[in-house]
Amino acid sequence: MKTNTKPVPVIITLAAAFISCVISIVQKVDFSTFVSRLLIVVVIFLVMGTIIKMILDYAFKTLEPAVSIDAELDETANSAVEDSEQAIEDISSENLQESE
Numbered sequence: 377m378k379t380n381t382k383p384v385p386v387i388i389t390l391a392a393a394f395i396s397c398v399i400s401i402v403q404k405v406d407f408s409t410f411v412s413r414l415l416i417v418v419v420i421f422l423v424m425g426t427i428i429k430m431i432l433d434y435a436f437k438t439l440e441p442a443v444s445i446d447a448e449l450d451e452t453a454n455s456a457v458e459d460s461e462q463a464i465e466d467i468s469s470e471n472l473q474e475s476e
Contacts, residue, residue, distance in 0.1 A: 385425030
């Protein structure tokens with residue numbers, strides 16, 4: 377199972393930055409406060425997003441899909457067919473050697 381968790385930190389960071397910008401605009405803060413809030417929010421949520429990405433990667437790595445019974449039966453049937461074909465080839469080659 378291949379998962380794409382690469383954009384998770386970026387999405388979380390951008391969402392938090394957007395919310396921070398909206399709140400700062402509604403509060404009508406001055407520019408230096410606006411920038412300092414935005415910088416702090418971006419750094420904190422980038423770290424949090426990276427931690428969440430690492431947790432998701434670990435969780436998806438440990439969740440391997442279980443092999444279904446049908447797949448096991450197919451593998452068993454294929455190996456049985458190969459074994460029987462090999463046995464038929466062995467018998468036919470023995471018969472050819474005996475007839476010569």
